[in-house]
Amino acid sequence: MGLRMALRWGCFGALSVLVGCGGMDDGRSPEESSGPGRTDAEVNAPAATESVEAAPTLTLHDGHQVQATPPVAPLPTQFQPAFHQSLRESVSVGSFTTYRIKVPLGRAGxxxxxxxxxxxxxxxxxxxxxxKAGASGALGSAPVALTFGGQAGFTTGTRTLVTSDPIAFPVGFRDEVAISFEVKGALGKSRIQAFPDSWMRTGAFATTQGVLGGQAWxxxxxxxxVDVEGAPGRAFVAIGDSITExxxxxxxxxxxxxxxxxxxxLGVPVVNSGASGQGFWDANLQLPQEVLSLQGVTDxxxxxxxxxLAAEGMTVPKLQQxxxxxLDQLQPMCKLWVSTLLPKEKMGADGGDFDLMKAQRHEFNAWLRSLTRAQIIDLEAVTRQPGNVDLFIDGLxxxxxxxxxEGHRVMADEAARTLKAKGGL
Structure with a gap:
């Protein structure tokens, strides 16, 4: 038993020594054991190199090098009409007078x-x-001066067009602007009053931001x-008489x-070159200044x-001519659209042969519908009575x-429908 007891105590002592060896400590803290001035991150990071070499330019097998992507080119812009009037009449003022005309714009830019x-x-x-236009003759924003060849104003002769320098003035589609100007002499004027909240006042008040005063005009x-610079697009001009004006x-x-x-x-400009009372003779004579002078018109x-109709000496062949x-003058400039003539229930102020007028209108409309050089907008079809081509539908x-x-609304609906269907709008 003495030997067995001695062996037991010997094994226990050896195990104690082994356990003690498994937890040996050199007496230094963890920071000291990592080495002086180094963190774990520094230990794990790769050694820094003296410089980083740039990747070589990529050369293709055919010897060409890959070029950097060029910057995106700015979108093209163009001046196109956002407002227009023929101004067939004339009005004169003997001393400087301020006009403030409120107009809607059919284009953003x-x-x-x-x-x-x-x-x-x-x-x-x-x-x-x-x-920007306000109410009752006031301005809705601070006025911005127009210049003409760098000058504040100009002097010109009879029946001339003078265009201002372009100015930075952002506008949206169908915004209304007030154009104020101090003038003396003769100005072109429309034949009908169709611009509510426009004004005139004797004196120089183009920079007045509040109510202009004076008299309604x-x-x-x-x-x-008024031309607006923006993204190029479709731009229409309507040519006609008092119906279009x-x-x-x-x-x-x-x-x-x-x-x-x-x-x-349609969301595109359709500017107005109608002049009350005009016929083909006037339109052909005035076309160079009132229509062909416009820039950027497409239709x-x-x-x-x-x-x-039934004017002295007028025949249907003359109307066609x-x-x-x-159309010969317009065709180099724009895509052609022609409307049939609306019903006419009586003669105008100049009188004439009523039956001849009706017969000429029927024949001329038939000729218009046969045209191939222009697209037809059949406004007669949507304004005439079903049982009588010479009478308007009641209320139109x-x-x-x-x-x-209401008649203009019906006409516009048909014109817009046709332009969408045949004009790619």
Missing amino acids: SRVRVTFRSGDGGLTLQRATVA EYATGVAT GYTGTWNDTRNAWPSRVEKQ CVVLLGVND RMTQL EVDGIHPSV
Whole structure:
């Protein structure tokens, strides 16, 4: 038993020694054991090199090198008309007078320029501004000065067009702007009053931001065109007479005229070159200054001829010849659209043979529908009574000749429908 007891104590002692060896400590802290001034991160990080060598330029097998991606080119921009009036009449003022004309714009963009038209005599403009339109003749933003060749104003002769320098003035589609200008002399003027909340006042007030005062003046005056610089797109001009200009009776508003309504529906400019009372002779004579002078127009819509019907010496072949002459002038400039003539329930102020007028209108409309050089917008079809081609549908006219506001809405709906269907809009 003595030997067995000795062996037991010997094994126990050996195990104790082994356990003690498993937990040996050299007496240093963990920080000291990692070495002086080094952290775990530094220990684990790869050693730094003296410099980083750039990757070589990639060379393709054909010897060409891969070029860096060029910067994105800016989108193209173009000035196109956002507002237009023919200004066929003339008005004169003997001393400096401020006009403030409120106009809607059919185009969005970052810069604008304004074209003025003189009347039947010389014109001096000493200062002009543009601003967002407010109410009752006030401005909705601070006025921005227009310049002309770097000058504040200009002097010009009879029946001329003068265009301002472009200015930075961001506008949105269908924004309304107030163009204020101080002038003396003769200015071009529209034939009907169709610009509510426009004003005139004797004196120099183009920079007045508050209510202009003076007197209401609802004729388009002086301002022939407003161009807006933006992304290129479709731009229409409507050519016609009082129906296109927007005559609807005792109170008119250019915003109710069918071109403005089409513009609103399509979201593209449809500027108005209608002039009350004009026929083909006037239109052909005035076309170079009133239409062909416009820049950036892509499409032309013609609704013309009702004032020529049964005029002295007029025949249907003459009507066709004059329409052809008009289209010949327009075709190099724009895609052609032609409307049929609306019903005409009576003769105008000049009188004439009523039966001859009806017969000429029927024959001329049939010829228009046969045209292949222009797309046809059949406005007669949507304004005539189903049982009588010579009468308007009830409620669509005001005097047997001119459409009512509702008539303009019906015309605009049909024009917009046709332009979408045949014009890619």
